[in-house]
Amino acid sequence: MKQKLALILALCMLLGALAGCSSTEVRSFSEDAASDETDPFAPALDAYAPDTVVMTINGTEVHWNEYAYWLCNAADSLTTYVGDVEDWSAVYDEDTGETYADLLDQMVLENLTEYHVWESKAAEYEIAFDEEGETFVDDTVAQAIQSVAGEDGTEADLETYLKGYYVDLEVFRYQSRIQYLYNELFNKLFGEDGEKLSDADLAAYIADNGYMTAKHILWSTAGDDGEALSDEAKAEKLQQAQDAVRQLRAVEDPAEREALFDTLMTEYSEDPGLASYPNGYCFSSGQMVEEFETACAALEDYAVSDPVESTHGYHVILRLPTTADDVVQYDSDGKAYTLRYVAALDAFDTLSGAWVEEAEVVREPEFETMDYNAVFTPKQSFWQKLFGTK
DSSP states (O other): OOOOTTOOOHHHHHTHHHHTOGGGOOSOOOTTTTOTTTOSSGGGGGSSOTTOEEEEETTEEEEHHHHHHHHHHHHHHHHHHHOOOSOTTSEEETTTTEEHHHHHHHHHHHHHHHHHHHHHHHHHTTOOOOHHHHHHHHHHHHHHHHHHHOTTOOHHHHHHHHHTTTOOHHHHHHHHHHHHHHHHHHHHHHOTTSTTSOHHHHHHHHHHHTOEEEEEEEEESBOTTSOBOOHHHHHHHHHHHHHHHHHHHTOOSHHHHHHHHHHHHHHHOOOTTTTTOTTOEEEOTTSSOHHHHHHHHTOOTTOBOOOEEETTEEEEEEEEOOOTTOEEEEOTTOOEEEHHHHHHHHHHHHHHHHHHHHOOEEEOGGGSSOOHHHHTSOOOOHHHHHHTOO
């Protein structure tokens, strides 16, 4: 089953380096990463029993182990930007009077609500967590164990790894379950590849985001060492670019012009992305260097630009019609994501946002207000309390 691009699950965060999502990794793992002695947020994991119900979201229960996962990561992320927080009840925004605790609440609730909305909406759309779903979760866990500890790894090994990310195996399984339900919900509403998205919605997405499609031939003006070429060498490359433009404009038939462009592109282009995108680039506003984007926007379909100079060198651009099947990007496994698929993801994201806004969140009385100073304080053992030791 294809993993959805828009779903930035904690699954990716937990297995970041192993699954190719290292940019989302919370922090590096060590055997005692989440111990009370080395981590300021780990005590929150034991503040309440894991199965304690904190709230319901659209009728689905949120337990403390799940809440604590998002809480610890929110606190970890926040202190990365603002530094250590001595008092979570202190005001961080003088204009609004909001405290650090308020900010944590917002961050945690935003993540929790999205997950539980997908769960409740899957039920509403009669999407069952069936045998295929169980297999998906079991396979995800098995893959995680192998990634963490190899062929002979165990669930205990995975548990130890997950602890470094403030999470237990139960929460990991739950998030894997939501991954499955998310996929099935997306498929039902938009199709596995976005084929249920209407042409009108696709056209609006293309227009709103300024998508264009083009091929280009790049004559680099820097050597392999990154140093700028001599003026003489640059002049020679510019001449080649100008000759290519004359040849291409002499061909009036669009198909023949594109065929010639492909031939010249293979012969001359020094674009490092050519191997990955031989059929051209489908890009939105702001993704390309300004000179390239401006020149491309000025072209009609199948028109050829004059040589365009950018920091990369000289470009000769062939503007192409933008279609639903144009590849926008590839994932780490080399799977292609088309423009229609990416547009469908955006539509689903918008729909999910509306669901989140409408979600019914009911906190248990004990958790209507949270004392995070206490939550992040390690509990004393029985003997510490009895003898007053630290």
